Amino acid sequence: MHLCEAIGLHEEVxxxxxxxxxxxxxxxxxxxxxxxxxxxSWAGHNILSYEYDLSSVGYRTVTCQPxxxxxxxxxxxxxxxxxxxPSPNAALTYNTQPSSPKQELYYxxxxxxxxxxxxxxxxVTKADLAFCFYRRLYQLKTQIPDxxxxxxxxxxNAAVEAAKKQADQGHLFWNAIGSVFQYCCILLAIDTxxxxxxxxxxxxxLEHLVxxxxxGLTREALSMARHLLGLTMTKKRTELAQLEAVxxxxxxxxxxxxxxxxxxxxxxxxxxxWDQFFIEPYLSMLGPDLPL
Numbered sequence: 001m002h003l004c005e006a007i008g009l010h011e012e013v014x015x016x017x018x019x020x021x022x023x024x025x026x027x028x029x030x031x032x033x034x035x036x037x038x039x040x041s042w043a044g045h046n047i048l049s050y051e052y053d054l055s056s057v058g059y060r061t062v063t064c065q066p067x068x069x070x071x072x073x074x075x076x077x078x079x080x081x082x083x084x085x086p087s088p089n090a091a092l093t094y095n096t097q098p099s100s101p102k103q104e105l106y107y108x109x110x111x112x113x114x115x116x117x118x119x120x121x122x123x124v125t126k127a128d129l130a131f132c133f134y135r136r137l138y139q140l141k142t143q144i145p146d147x148x149x150x151x152x153x154x155x156x157n158a159a160v161e162a163a164k165k166q167a168d169q170g171h172l173f174w175n176a177i178g179s180v181f182q183y184c185c186i187l188l189a190i191d192t193x194x195x196x197x198x199x200x201x202x203x204x205x206l207e208h209l210v211x212x213x214x215x216g217l218t219r220e221a222l223s224m225a226r227h228l229l230g231l232t233m234t235k236k237r238t239e240l241a242q243l244e245a246v247x248x249x250x251x252x253x254x255x256x257x258x259x260x261x262x263x264x265x266x267x268x269x270x271x272x273x274w275d276q277f278f279i280e281p282y283l284s285m286l287g288p289d290l291p292l
Contacts, residue, residue: 001045001057009038012063038064040075042089043082047125050085051132058088074119081125084112085132102142109133113151120162120171124179127159131182138189149190153198156183160205167212177218180206184225188232203229 008014015038018024019031049056067076083091085108092111098104112129134152137144160183163176184202187195206225210218 001041004038004041005057005059009034010059010062010064012065015064032068035064036067036075039067039079043079046082046085046087046090047129050087051128056087062089074117074122077117077119077122078125080115081112081117081122081129084108084115085129102137102140105133105137106145106148109148109151113155120166121173123162124159124166124173124175127155127162127183128175128179130155131179131186134186146194149192149194152186152190153195156186156202157198159183160202164205164208167209172209172213177206177209177213177221180209181221181225185228188228191232199229 004010015031015034018029018034021029024030046056048054067079069076086104092108094107098107109130112126112133115126117123117126130152134144134148137148159179163180166172166176180202184199184206187199187202203225206222210222
C-alpha cells in the first residue's frame with residue numbers, strides 16, 4: 001500500500017498520466033489495469049489487517065475510479081466485500097447510524113449476508129469476514145441474537161463446501177483452510193444446540209482439506225481443532241455428571257405413584273417456552289386461570 005501511495009495509484013490523475021505514456025499499452029499499463037492493481041491491493045491489505053486486528057494504511061483522499069465489472073473476473077466483487085469492513089477509505093454507509101459497536105457489527109454482518117457471491121474464493125472470503133465480526137461480538141461479552149448466529153453458521157457452511165471445491169480443483173487460496181479451521185472453533189465457541197449439528201460437517205471438511213494439502217501447519221490446525229473438541233466434550237461430560245449427581249440423590253418419590261390426571265393442569269411437554277417460564281415462573285407456564 002505504501003508502494004501504491006508512492007507511485008500515486010490512489011489518484012486518478014496519476015493513473016491517466018501513466019496510461020497515456022509512450023509504451024504503456026505494450027507493458028499492459030492500461031487505466032483499467034492500474035485501477036485493478038490499486039483496488040485489489042487495497043482490498044487484500046484491509047481484509048488481512050482486519051482479520052489479524054492490525055492497523056491498515058489509509059489515504060487522505062482516494063480519487064481512483066472503481067473497477068469495472070468484466071466477464072471472467074471477480075476482482076470488483078472482492079473489492080466490494082472489503083468495503084463492508086470498517087477500514088480507511090471504505091464506502092459502506094448506513095441508513096441509520098449505529099448507536100453502539102455491537103449494533104455496528106450487526107449492520108455489517110447483515111450487509112455481508114445481503115451481498116451474494118458464487119465464486120468459491122469469494123464465498124470463503126465472505127465467511128472469513130463473518131467470523132471476524134463474530135469474534136468481535138464475542139469479545140464484547142454480549143448476548144448475540146439467534147438471527148446473527150444463523151448468519152454466521154450459514155456463511156460457515158457455505159465456506160466448507162466452497163473450500164472443498166477449491167481443494168478438489170487444486171486452487172488452495174490462502175484462506176481456504178484457515179476459514180474452515182476458524183469455523184470449527186467458532187461452532188465450539190457458540191456452544192449451543194443450534195451449532196452442534198454443524199460441527200461434524202465442519203470437521204469432516206477440515207479433514208478433507210488437510211488430506212488435499214498435507215503439511216505440518218495443516219496437520220497442526222486439525223490437531224488443534226480436535227483438541228478443542230476434546231475440551232468441549234470434557235466440559236459437557238462434567239456438566240452431565242453434575243446433573244446425574246442430582247438425579248442420583250433423589251430421596252423422595254423415586255417411583256412416581258399412579259394417579260388420575262388433574263383436568264386443571266395443562267398437557268405439558270418439552271416444548272415449553274423456558275425463557276418466558278423463568279421470567280414469570282408458574283403463572284405463564286400453567287395458565288392464568290389455574291387455581292393455586
